[in-house]
Amino acid sequence: MKKILLLVPCFLFTEIIAQELGSNPPANFTPEDKMNIIKTNITGYAFRNINLSYERSINRWFAINVGFGTVAEGKVPFMNAFLSDEDEKDFQNLRIKATNFTIEPRFYIGEGYGKGFYFAPYYRYSKVSSNTFDFTYDYTALNNTYPIPLKGNGEASGNSGGLMIGAQFFLNKQHNLVLDFWIAGAHYGSGKGDFSLSSDVVLTPDMQAQLKKEIENLDIPFVEYTVETNANGARIKVDGPWAGLRSGFSLGYRF
Secondary structure, three states, X not given: OHHHHHHHHHHHHHHHHHHHHHHOOOOOOOOOOXXXXXXXXXXXXXXXXXXXXXXXXXXXXXXEEEEEEEEEEEOOOOHHHOOOHHHHHOOOXXXXXXEEEEEEEEEEOOOOOOOEEEEEEEXXXXXXXXXXXXXXXXXEEOOEEEEEEEEEEEEEEEEEEEEEEEEEEEXXXXXXXXXXXXXXXXXXXXXXXXXXXXXXXXXXXXXXXXXXXXXXXXXXXXXXXXXXXXXXXXXXXXXXXXXXXXXXXXXXXXX
């Protein structure tokens, strides 16, 4: 009988605590029934990158994030950073568009279930294609210079792996508005591409040699390419490193 009387207050105390937790969860309490997050990287829109990602929590410390982005056709960002003013003039009407797909396992080291600091190894597939653009090079012969117009187009794609370090926060008491801060991310891999330049002018061997030299002298950083020329123009094959950086802020909804 005494044991029963001792158990009654313990039972009542446990019941009161349970009711208090159910009605007034602590400030750092993370609801475990909201395991999905839809997000978009708002900083990407400054670079024409329309994007969407979906994150699914598997348990407290592990989640999978899948993202897709497409860059609308437009000028090459920061082209003047890797081409001289003279070379940049040769690509005045060059426009590119791009798509990317990223799969990103996330390991949370904070509160978890989509909240706190995380590190995320990831895989990314990227594809870039160009419009039909104009390219003119100056052919020199017998102390005279002749502008030779060509039309160019092509595409390249790459597969890369990288690591992202970030932090994700809940912005309201309901824990359904999310801010995902990509602190720093970088990826590296290999890419392949094929671009062609064609001319209405039949190119002589000397014209081809000068065209090949001019394209090779562009010296675009972080891109390895080879140039083949023929009587109709040139073919540029990209086969080498493929790298990129990631950073920014994403806003999302958790459900």
